[in-house]
Amino acid sequence: MRMKLKEICERLDGDLSGDGNIEITGVSGIKEALPNQITFVANPKYLAAIATTQAGAIIIGRGVNGNGKPTICVENPYWAFVKVLEMFAWDKNHRALPGVHETAILGKNVKLGERVAIQAFAYIADNVEIGDDTVIQPFVYIGEGTKIGADGLIYPHVSIREEVTIGNRVIIHCGAVIGSDGFGFAPVSNRHHKIPQIGTVVIEDDVEIGANTTIDRATLAETLIKRGTKLDNLVQIAHNVVIGEDCCLAAQVGIAGSTTLGDRVNIAGHGGAAGHLTLGEDSVVYAKSAVTKDMPAGSHLSGFPARPHKQELRIHAATRRLPELLPEFAKLQKRVAELEAKIQEPEDED
Structure with missing residues (x-):
């Protein structure tokens, strides 16, 4: 060009x-x-x-x-x-010649918009809908009843399970899995019995999903990724999670089930959140930090468990001084012991 x-x-x-x-x-x-x-x-x-x-x-x-x-x-x-x-x-x-490659497999009642490209060895199940100008690259699997909007780009080896809804201008990178079963098991008599995951995944417009990222379907309702959010490679989103608008989650972030992230939350690499909690909008979670309880909007968090970032920095600063402080502490212990011994000595008799 x-x-x-x-x-x-x-x-x-x-x-x-x-x-x-x-x-x-x-x-x-x-x-x-x-x-x-x-x-x-x-x-x-x-x-x-x-x-x-x-x-x-x-x-x-x-x-x-x-x-x-x-x-x-x-x-x-x-x-x-x-x-x-x-x-x-x-x-x-992004551009590809529109049309369906001869090796691609399309099920019944598939609806394709204008200028859609279905490339080699893609599998499109029954009742799938794909919007205008979307490109489905080789070896993609799209399950029954899934709807994909316009102007999307699905890279090779992506698996999109049944009844998933994906908005417009969504990019999904190689190896991502959308709509896999949530990790739900009921312990009965010391055995784990699978809980059927019959919910779905909804991905709104302008979302980008990194390579080998997984987004689990909800148990009953929906796992929701809202408009404009960007997920890096190797991110795990568990069932029933709600990710707000314009969030950014870096590589190896994990969000446990039924947690809600507000709009514009940023989580750095290898960070995460425990299940069934809420992290308020405009919050920042620093690398390798784990949120374990509800946090208000605008929080800046780090550490394990995550606490206010400035507090965590003070803790780290104090920890670094421990090698110097321990000998001083030992000296103080010795002096206290000597003073206690003197106090306990019997008074001389007249």
Whole structure:
């Protein structure tokens, strides 16, 4: 793909400086960029790299000197760079020739929208509905009665079980499993008896689900992933969980059953939450932390069990001083023992 710099500038609604007719064929970081690529500077620590980068053009913020290179000046260089990435990545990653590959298997009463692509060896069960412009890549399984919206992208080896509902513009990466049985067993006479999981999974618009992530179906109602939420690779969402809008869950996060996350909750890698609790909106859970009780909106949590982040930092600071404090504590113990011995000595007789 090739675009003139002035065309990119128009799409970004920025201010152009330099030759707008140069052709841009790709996007790269400021240190790796080649003369036919565009890059950006959003972090002040990379300003010095403007003088040495080979990039053909740079996206910069207000008040930044482009050092004589062609630039596009915008209010938010990082967001503008994301938009440029979309321009160059769309054809390569998302577009596919519409139609059903001869090796794909479609069940009865399957409804396909316009320009849908069903690629090799995909299996689409009975009564499935797939919206316009959605791409189903090879070796995908879609169970009976599932509904997938428009403009979606389902990567290879994704398994979507029966009666699942997926919204528009949803991206699901390789190996993800949507609608697997929730982990429910009833202990009777020292044995675990499976509880049928007859609920469903609902994934709203603009959600992205990472590779090998699993989202379990509810026992009775629905496991719900709300609009705009992004799940990283290897995330586990248990049955009956509700994830709010615009949440971000990093790799290896685990959310136990029947827990509710408010809108815009961020959980860092290897963090998680126990079951049957509520984590309020705009909360942040730091890496390797586990929430074990209800937490209000705006909480910043870390540790195990998770507690307010500033409190956890103070605990860690105190813990690091233990090697120094223990010898002092031993000395104090010895002095106390000596004082107690003196107090207990009998008085001299006259």
